[in-house]
Structures are given as C-alpha cells and as structure tokens.
Amino acid sequence: xxTVTQSQPEMSVQEAETVTLSCTYDTSESDYYLFWYKxxxxxxxxxxxxxxxxxxxxxxxxxxxxxxQKAAKxxxxxxxxxxxxxxxxxxxxxxSPTGANSKLTxxxxxxxxxxx
Amino acid sequence: xxxxxxxxxxxxxxTGQSMTLQCAQDMNHEYMSWYxxxxxxxxxxxxxxxxxxxxDQGEVPNGYNVSRSTTEDFPLRLLSxxxxxxxxxxxxxxxxxxxxxxxxxxxxxxxxxx
Numbered sequence: 108x109x110t111v112t113q114s115q116p117e118m119s120v121q122e123a124e125t126v127t128l129s130c131t132y133d134t135s136e137s138d139y140y141l142f143w144y145k146x147x148x149x150x151x152x153x154x155x156x157x158x159x160x161x162x163x164x165x166x167x168x169x170x171x172x173x174x175x176q177k178a179a180k181x182x183x184x185x186x187x188x189x190x191x192x193x194x195x196x197x198x199x200x201x202x203s204p205t206g207a208n209s210k211l212t213x214x215x216x217x218x219x220x221x222x223x
Numbered sequence: 224x225x226x227x228x229x230x231x232x233x234x235x236x237x238t239g240q241s242m243t244l245q246c247a248q249d250m251n252h253e254y255m256s257w258y259x260x261x262x263x264x265x266x267x268x269x270x271x272x273x274x275x276x277x278x279d280q281g282e283v284p285n286g287y288n289v290s291r292s293t294t295e296d297f298p299l300r301l302l303s304x305x306x307x308x309x310x311x312x313x314x315x316x317x318x319x320x321x322x323x324x325x326x327x328x329x330x331x332x333x334x335x336x337x
Binding site: 111116139140149150151152153154157159198202203204210211213214215216 | 256264266267281282313315322325328330331
C-alpha cells in the first residue's frame with residue numbers, strides 16, 4: 108500500500124518570503140499522480156497543484172511550484188512571495204493510476220502560519 | 224453550479240443514535256467518495272462510488288453504510304453512532320474515477336458523538 112509522509116507538523120514564514128513544505132511517499136508503481144491540497148480555517152479543501160509522475164517538468168501554478176524528485180520519492184511544495192491568505196493546513200496526497208477506482212492517500216498535513 | 228454540498232454542517236449525537244450525512248453534487252460527476260478527517264491523521268477514505276448503484280469500501284468503512292440511487296446524491300449512514308466516529312466528514316466528487324480528474328470537496332460536516 109502507498110504511504111505519504113509529511114514529517115513537519117508546523118512551519119512558519121514571514122510575509123513576502125519563500126517557504127518549502129516537504130512530502131515523501133512510498134510506492135512500487137511507476138506511474139501515479141501527486142497533489143497538494145490547502146485547507147484554510149474554513150475547512151474547505153482546495154486543490155493547489157497537481158503533478159503527473161510521467162512528466163519530468165515540475166508543475167507550477169502562479170506562486171506555487173513543486174520540486175518533484177521521482178527517484179527520491181519526494182514531492183515538495185514551494186510557496187513564493189507568501190501572503191497572509193496562504194496560512195492554512197497543507198496536505199500532500201498520492202493517487203494511483205491502477206484501475207478507475209483509485210483513491211487519494213493523504214499525508215497527515217502541515218500547518219503553515221504566515222507572520223506579517 | 225452549487226458544486227458539492229453537505230448537510231448538516233454540525234451535528235451532535237448520543238452513542239447508539241443513527242443519522243445520515245447528506246452529500247449532493249450538481250456537476251454530473253460519476254465518482255463520489257466520503258472521507259473522515261481526524262487530528263494528526265489526514266483524510267481517510269470511508270466509502271466511494273463510481274456511479275449510480277455501485278459502491279465500494281475504502282480504508283475505514285466499519286460503522287458506515289452508503290448507497291447511490293442517483294448520480295447526484297451519495298448519503299453516508301451511521302447506524303449506531305460511537306464516540307470513535309467523532310470527526311469531520313468530507314464528501315468529494317470528480318467527473319470520473321480516473322486519477323487525473325480533479326476531486327472537488329464539500330465544506331464538511333462536523334460530527335460530535337457523546
């Protein structure tokens with residue numbers, strides 16, 4: 108079974124600076140999908156970014172980018188020019204391509220605070 | 224589109240009571256799922272459905288039942304609530320079950336079992 112590990116429970120960043128959130132995963136599959144979700148205090152789960160394992164190029168979405176290291180099974184999220192609205196819990200998630208019923212496996216999450 | 228809606232937002236139950244958490248989506252999504260979120264545990268899959276009339280178990284199905292009579296609705300039933308079921312429950316849907324499809328989450332239902 109796949110596992111997703113987020114070893115840092117909390118991180119803090121100064122407004123306008125850059126922060127990197129770490130995620131590692133364990134799998135024996137060669138093709139899969141990785142995601143970062145944001146959960147603000149409203150509890151709404153919001154998709155931040157998605158990476159397809161067969162693509163070598165790292166995904167980017169505005170101020171959010173990933174560093175995908177397939178051999179190391181590492182998938183970190185970089186937030187540039189941090190804003191107060193980035194304060195939230197962030198979850199890394201893995202999804203297998205096997206079959207049409209593959210499920211999302213989540214890490215335990217990391218709480219990011221942004222200092223003004 | 225309303226997206227994925229969940230009712231109620233918050234519920235208090237006594238041990239042994241039953242209740243149904245409602246989930247609906249208006250995006251004509253085939254794939255729907257239920258997760259529970261507990262502190263320090265991330266989200267864990269309870270049950271999922273790939274279409275009307277088809278459901279299957281996820282990682283933590285015990286104590287929960289589901290059915291899918293329509294494409295739009297996917298209710299989660301607790302037949303005899305236990306304190307261990309105190310949690311925040313999320314419903315999610317996607318166009319299909321393919322992993323590249325984005326899953327859209329509802330706002331969550333916070334359940335407290337005394």
